[in-house]
Amino acid sequence: MTEAEYLANYDPKAFKSQLLTVDAVLFTYHDQQLKVLLVQRSNHPFLGFWGLPGGFIDEHCDQSLEEAVLRKLQEKTAVVPPYIEQLCTLGNRHRDVRGWSVTVCYTALMSYQACQIRIDSVSDAKWWPLADVLQIPLAFDHLQLIKQARERLTQKxxxxxxxxxxxxxxxxxxxxxxxxxxxxxxxxxxxxxxxxxxxxxxxxxxxxxxxxxxxxxxxxxxxxxxxxxxxxxxxxx
Amino acid sequence: MTEAEYLANYDPKAFKSQLLTVDAVLFTYHDQQLKVLLVQRSNHPFLGFWGLPGGFIDEHCDQSLEEAVLRKLQEKTAVVPPYIEQLCTLGNRHRDVRGWSVTVCYTALMSYQACQIRIDSVSDAKWWPLADVLQIPLAFDHLQLIKQARERLTQKxxxxxxxxxxxxxxxxxxxxxxxxxxxxxxxxxxxxxxxxxxxxxxxxxxxxxxxxxxxxxxxxxxxxxxxxxxxxxxxxx
DNA sequence: TAAATAGTGTCTATTAGACATTATAGT
DNA sequence: ACTATAATGTCTAATAGACACTATTTA
Missing domain, CATH: 1.10.10.10 (Winged helix-like DNA-binding domain superfamily/Winged helix DNA-binding domain)
Structure with missing residues (x-):
């Protein structure tokens, strides 16, 4: 079979595939402390819980994973952060009740000022002092991702x-x-x-x-x- | 809507989802030089090309991404490498002709001896001297991944x-x-x-x-x- | 004994820690 | 002048580089 024949017969829906999202741990520094941007979920699962900004890839908009996560951040902050770096990819059978799920997680940094106006006007997005975040229940395994991002930043x-x-x-x-x-x-x-x-x-x-x-x-x-x-x-x- | 109702109505096939694979850059040291394990592809695309060991997640076998990549390596080498680490996740619209595709790539290290017998008997798997790998065409963006893995190992x-x-x-x-x-x-x-x-x-x-x-x-x-x-x-x- | 490789002694250079000192503002 | 904060001077400690030297094997 030639590659052309293979592709003509290829059905992308034929194989079971996994849920794939991108997420970002976006830190800033304000009032002498580290803060992290969280958004309140408006969908199941974890409806109403706070979690990391992120979501599904949009194959029409997003050329790459990084474009996807930057788009998600821009929707919340209205700006592109001056620093972004891939943190890790977490994927397993248990992290999402809907099934086998994978998140490609990024760490990003930006100034508090740069997006304060937008954050103030978006009721579902908020800068949380890092100490407070450790006290509240978060969606999925997002607490683990935040801790890992913070450890890496401490190393840096x-x-x-x-x-x-x-x-x-x-x-x-x-x-x-x-x-x-x-x-x-x-x-x-x-x-x-x-x-x-x-x-x-x-x-x-x-x-x-x-x-x-x-x-x-x-x-x-x-x-x-x-x-x-x-x-x-x-x-x- | 409660979460139970949401999940009852949830159709995993309703959303377009991306091709997801795991791959590994497995290095060893033999004959005074670094070698990397490559496998010859038996399927389209890049049929017949050499590329990284890896493949799709098997939701029945694999509890996590790391289990998936270890399973793929074990199929080729018959052993679990003593060192494995996530390298990066590469995902974009262009890397696979079948569509938007993502690979979670790992770097692993193991001794040459530990799996020599298995490699010898598997005709499609071979240790390649790193210098030689830079001279031949590889599947997908696997050359880029190998270079990145090598740079990280050099840092280490x-x-x-x-x-x-x-x-x-x-x-x-x-x-x-x-x-x-x-x-x-x-x-x-x-x-x-x-x-x-x-x-x-x-x-x-x-x-x-x-x-x-x-x-x-x-x-x-x-x-x-x-x-x-x-x-x-x-x-x- | 000579050659080869493994392993040590020791000096220098660089840079982080400690902390005293100086500099420049407001009150 | 006094206080607060920014910035510098300088000594010590730790450790990497350089390289001479010693140790243990085979031929």
């Missing part, structure tokens, strides 16, 4: 400046350090942090300064290659 | 002892070092490597020695926590 705080994508630009260096400290759950030596930032050469000094109690702090933006930069040595704290 | 050679899972136990320390050197494409200072191995405390000294030209080398096995151990500092070479 040790060897990259990726957490900076959770800030609104321009930001101060102490602000960036504090995001890292919140992720690590420990203080960082300011001198160590500054040395690394300087060596990495990932921040653009805007020349502006921000003052609020004390000496004014320089304001920076992230260079675009911050997403891929890795320090050779971890912070040890 | 800098901050872990994971590449050791590509060796047959017991192995010598110079053998382990050489796997790392092949991955990095550069020599490593023996002293640096030994210091790190000692500090990590991941090797079990069997008390045995192997001699072939020169001073006999101690023989080691990997502790089970080698898969998750990370050095704080990368090798710099």
């Amino acid at each position: 705080a040790l060897y990259s400046l990726v957490p900076g994508f959770a800030l609104s630009e321009p930001f101060t260096l102490p602000e960036l350090q504090h995001v890292h400290e919140v992720l690590l759950g420990k203080p960082i030596q300011g001198k160590s942090f500054r040395r690394r930032v300087e060596q990495a050469d990932l921040l653009i000094d805007t020349g502006l300064k921000r003052t609020e109690r004390g000496r004014p702090a320089n304001l920076y933006r992230l260079k675009s290659d911050t997403a891929s930069y890795r320090f050779l040595r971890n912070l040890e704290c | 050679a800098l901050y872990s002892l994971v590449p050791g899972f590509a060796l047959s136990e017991p192995f010598t320390l110079p053998e382990l070092q050489h796997v790392h050197e092949v991955l990095l494409g550069k020599p490593i200072q023996g002293k640096s490597f030994r210091r790190r191995v000692e500090q990590a405390d991941l090797l079990i000294d069997t008390g045995l020695k192997r001699t072939e030209r020169g001073r006999p080398a101690n023989l080691y096995r990997l502790k089970s926590d080698t898969a998750s151990y990370r050095f704080l500092r990368n090798l710099e070479c």
Whole structure:
């Protein structure tokens, strides 16, 4: 049989196939703490529960998995996050009562400001402080995905400046350090942090300064290659 | 509508769903080089081409994605690899002529010895030297997946002892070092490597020695926590 | 004894931690 | 001047690189 004959006879409905969704753990930093975007489900299963933004692929719109998850996020936040990364794919027989189900899950970061207006006007989407999320029941295995995303981001705080994508630009260096400290759950030596930032050469000094109690702090933006930069040595704290 | 009513009316065939496969990039180390397990396709599309071992989920057998990919590997090698890790999930409209398609791809490592007999008897499965694989046409986007798996393994050679899972136990320390050197494409200072191995405390000294030209080398096995151990500092070479 | 390979000793270079010190704002 | 916060100076500790040296085998 030639490939042409094979394709002419091919029936995509002939094989049983699995439920496939994309989801995103979208973090931001606001009020000195990490927050994660959750949406309240308007359909079964888990109707009324909070869960991760995400959903089914739309074969008409979506060229790829990443386009699909970005579309889902854009529907809730009206913007495309400056950082997104595949977290993991979770698939098994038990996670969805409808049957064998798979989610391709992403971790994303964005500033709180960038989408605050849209979030305020969408009653089913809300930034949840991470500590609170651990206390409420979530849809599916979304709690597990959030924990895993947070662990990975904590690791990145040790060897990259990726957490900076959770800030609104321009930001101060102490602000960036504090995001890292919140992720690590420990203080960082300011001198160590500054040395690394300087060596990495990932921040653009805007020349502006921000003052609020004390000496004014320089304001920076992230260079675009911050997403891929890795320090050779971890912070040890 | 209650959830029970929703599920009673739920038709899994009602929604268009995507082709979903699992694939694995299985590496080993033999004859001083990295090899990857490929299988020759016996079906359209890419009939006759070499590609990654993998395939569709079997909802009767497979409880999870990882079980599915392990089953596929076991069919070819007759053993379960001692190391497996999710690499990435690749999904888009163009990778398969049959339509929107998704693969959940894993990286795995195992010793060459452990499955040599089975491979020899299965005419459609073969260990390919990695250099050769880059020269031949592969099915789908499998070349891209192999490259990505190799890059990730190279990174792991800098901050872990994971590449050791590509060796047959017991192995010598110079053998382990050489796997790392092949991955990095550069020599490593023996002293640096030994210091790190000692500090990590991941090797079990069997008390045995192997001699072939020169001073006999101690023989080691990997502790089970080698898969998750990370050095704080990368090798710099 | 020579060659080959395994394994050690030791010095230097780099960089994180610790913490004292200086700088620049508001009150 | 005093307080608060930002930013720097500088010493110590840990560890990777470099490379000379010792150890144990076969031929």
